[in-house]
Amino acid sequence: MDEWTRQAQLERHLHLPASVTPSNNDPMVEANSQVFFISTFTYPLFALVASAIPRELIPAAALGV
Numbered sequence: 523m524d525e526w527t528r529q530a531q532l533e534r535h536l537h538l539p540a541s542v543t544p545s546n547n548d549p550m551v552e553a554n555s556q557v558f559f560i561s562t563f564t565y566p567l568f569a570l571v572a573s574a575i576p577r578e579l580i581p582a583a584a585l586g587v
Contacts, residue, residue: 526552529542
């Protein structure tokens with residue numbers, strides 16, 4: 523994945539420990555890492571931010587009304 527390659531290059535440039543490992547272009551490894559990232563970081567952050575928005579400010583269409 524191009525994103526992993528760029529991240530690994532940046533980490534090497536900044537002398538940081540590697541946080542990603544090459545997948546050898548295995549689409550299942552890449553897909554599983556995206557699912558992990560979304561379920562571990564993205565969704566909880568979205569839920570937290572959404573809980574801070576008063577219900578009156580959310581468009582009715584987004585509420586399914």
